[in-house]
Amino acid sequence: MREFARQHPVWSGIAIVVALFVIWAIFAPWPEGFEAIFGRKRVFLNAVFSGITLGALYFLVASGFTLIFGLMHNVNLAHGSLYLLGGYLGYEFAEWTGYWLLSFVLVFVVVGCVGMAMQVLVFRRLEGQELRQTLVTIGISVVAADLMLWAWGGSSYQVMSPDWLRGPMELPLIAGYGRDGELVYLRYPKVRIAILFAAIVIGIGIWMALNRTRIGMIIRAGVDDRDILGAMGIPISRVFLGVFAFGAGLAGIAGVVGGTFQSIAPGEDTRFLMASLVVVIVGGMGSLQGAAIGAVLIGLAEQLGSVYMPTYAVVLTFLIMAAVLAFRPQGLMGRRG
């Protein structure tokens, strides 16, 4: 950051101006002329918040994907299927036990076990053959999509959030002026705030675990050079198993979250697979911070895009990805090599 600011004074200046403008646009009430060009501030704020919340969801899915990729160099194209499975199971558990929070624990354990089974039965047998591993995950995703269609049918499911998370809450952000000139504050669904908060907590938790614990140290060392790590006597296959289970469990949890604030239906698996791919490509493969940045960026691009240019929203996402690939093929936070 400091190096960048020193070397590129012009770009840093532009970045500061843009950042100040965005902060002003979010916090200050918009003047008349500004609203005439950009539409109502409420719409803008809602798009920004939906974008960040969607980004939080994308982060939950993509962080598992990027951890698995970073450590094992395995593109798990069945990751979307794990997300969908988590959503369906979360629905079943929430209906069965009646506790929304409990369903997270159960889904994490069950989908984590599915991930472990995949690691033991599939990836360990094709150790070191990255292309074949990827092909196998495609086969698994095809079979899993069909199995889930069989079990849950084609209709969409909504996981019900508990009572204490229903309804909107008022945020200390000015949405505009009311009829009598008084300030109106933004109202936003409580459950989405909770999701955003939970994603931040989980993200910081993973970051702390990676950077402050011994297991995190082992995983980071494995990302850099797994052969040397194995040679130093670390039981690397057990680390692989743990990370795979954890990443799969995260995808499962994300499924419950997605089922609560959107819905769960066939086809969501490929949607979230694509989202995690784009997030990881933009953020940098194997990097947790990159996943966070990429997720927020893509979430914002999707929501702002769907508000301000409805038929070209996907193009915006695509352009971000193409720009990153063109100028920084390793991703925003990725390392070369």
Next chain:
Amino acid sequence: MSSNTPPNQTLANPQAPRWWLWLVDRVAAIPAHAWAVMLVLLVMPLVADDFFLFQIFGWTFILGIVALSLMFLAGYGGMVSLIQMSVAGLAGYMVALFGDSGTTISLGLPWWFVVPLAMVIATLFGSLVGLLAVRTEGIYTIMITLAMASAFYYFTRQNYTIFNGYTGFNLVLPPDLFGVNWREPVPFYYLTLVAAGLCFLLVTYVSRAPFGLALQGVRDNPRRMAALGFNVTAHRVAAYAFASALASVGGILLVWQNAQIAPGTAGIHATFDILIIAVIGGLSRPSGPFLGAFLFVLLSTFAPDVLRAIGASGERYKMLIGGIFLLVVFVSPDGLLGLWERWKAHLTRDDMARGKGETRP
């Protein structure tokens, strides 16, 4: 192969023009089983019924062409690209957009303009994706091309001005050239057969031409090829361009066969289907994709009936295809062709062990 016949012993008159000698050598190099397959395919309309000609063989050749473009990139270039179905879909869309269809946004231009235009646009699109994809290697290529393929799918679903959104285009018919209705089973069979045959020959030729050989060198050792003065990136992007042109042929035929095109035509499942076809058939030879396509078409057409016959639900045929794909990837990384070749090598080895096999040069 011509390398088997020394240059001064060609089968034709040495005074004949060089292209004629070249052609005779090539034709003489075609193995017997290839002649047999050709003969069978040519007389197929005598025995097969319309459903087989149009639905089974027509579809096989079309999917085979698209999978062939993937085989070219993966087998000779070492780049597993999942964008091929999107390129084919774009070509189909362009034919529908610039030519005639049942929707009002079609421009109704003549076919001799529309078909090359569609191919050029699709080839440009594929090359552009290739330009981005070749900046990365190996499994990254799969991820990036898959992300772009799904972006293409979601874009066609959202966009109404070019792609007509969810509904897409219908009533996209081939031109009435020579007074023939090319959607009749027999004409369509020969149309797709000729297209598939030309694409097959072209890939076989390019794989032995200097460009194809350099591409295989780039696949095996990009650094050494760069050191020898070859432009690695240019070869890879050119491979994408060539493969995209092939895929666009498949896409145009596909839109004519279905008489319609919608986002699902180039959806993520269709993208995976092409990969499954190419891998099941085998990624090392141009005949693999057609073999894989034939098996895939047979499975997706008849598996529902077979499954119902044994008492299972007919809707589970995707699971069957996915399962067979998993089995092939696990058992034989180079597909059915690889399995066949290993079996043949095994037999030869057994024969030699018994002391009566023919010795290979």
